[in-house]
Amino acid sequence: MRKHCAAVLVVIAIVPVVAAAQQFLTAPGAPVDPDARFEVVAIKPIADASSPMLIRMTPGGLESSVPIGVILRQALQKPDYQMVGAPGWINTERYSIRAKQPAGLPFTAMPVMLLNLLKDRFQLATHLETRDQPIFHLVVARADGRLGPDLKATSAECQATIAERAAEAKAGRLPSLPTFPGPNEPLPCGFGRVAPGIAAFSGRTIAQIIPTLADLVGRPVIDKTGLTGLYDFALKYAPELGRNAGPFGPPPGAPPPVIDPDAPSLPAALQEQVGLKLDGARGPVEVVVIDKFEKPTLD
DSSP, X not given: OOOTTTEXXXXXXXXXXSOEEOOOEEXXXXXXXXXXXXXXXXXXXXXXXXXXXXXXXXXXXXXXXXXXXXXXXXHHTOOGGGEESOOGXXXXXXXXXXXXXXXXXXXXXXXXXXXXXXXXXXXXXXXXXXXXXXXXXXXXXXXXXXXOTTEEEOOHHHHHXXXXXXHHHHTTOXXXXXXXXXTTSOOOTTOEEEETTEEEEEEEOHXXXXXXXXXXXXXXXXXXXXXXXXXXXXEEOOOOTTXXXXXXXXXXXXXXXXXXXXXXXXXXXXXXXXXXXXXXXXXXXXXXXXXXXXXXXXX
16 A cells, blocks of 8 residues: 655656656655645646646655646555546646745655645545455466566665665655666666556565556555565556556547557466466455545636
8 A cells, every 4th residue: 555654756757658757765754744835836727738748746846737637646645446536627637836845844745745735726625435346466377486587586786776775765865866768778776667568667576566557457456476575577568448558547638559469468468477467356445535626726
């Protein structure tokens, strides 16, 4: 389960077609004041549907021009299958949002500040419920426990680099990161890339990979693999129309992704390439019920 108090938002990259995303570092850090707010917030509507979309979160603040649903998901730290009652316009309405983070606040405060921004300017009101819903158990596919060729233990060098970044984050410093890779470039240590038909990560635990799998299949995934340590993971599959597009899907008006006709389905790719599979089950799922969410007050 994703908890907003633990997520350290380093940088969320430009999102022209849900291309690549850097690793979200996790560190306990100091508790964040639940009343933490941005110092200055400017919100303006975006009329030009063809204008570039980006979302950038840094220790200095927020810059965003993506559909407001992206901000809502980041604030709640919940995917669509754990949100109930959100109005349909969250995936089409875009606003230019610029917000300055107060000096002295740790960058772990970003989700809290996003949540308070939505409460203050979009009148967001929610409550939590637990509901019995379909889920998946992620298990090792082979009886002998052998993994697929595209799920490999992370190198000792990369593990040391990730440990150094985690120590920096825990100390409240922005970790040093390499240049963000292009769509066809190899992933640096600790990075991830998710696009329609592609999911790849470097230096992740199975627990860190599972949220992406859950986003792709649209229901919670529970780790039953028994695998520990850090892994490099690569998955190439044929996304189904309207599914397997990730938590945000393609931006409004974006052309459909080019699909390799020879690529396997997501379940087949999971077994063939990484040696894991999803078993259907039911279980209790915590959901956020959105009681109120209105279009914003503008500057």
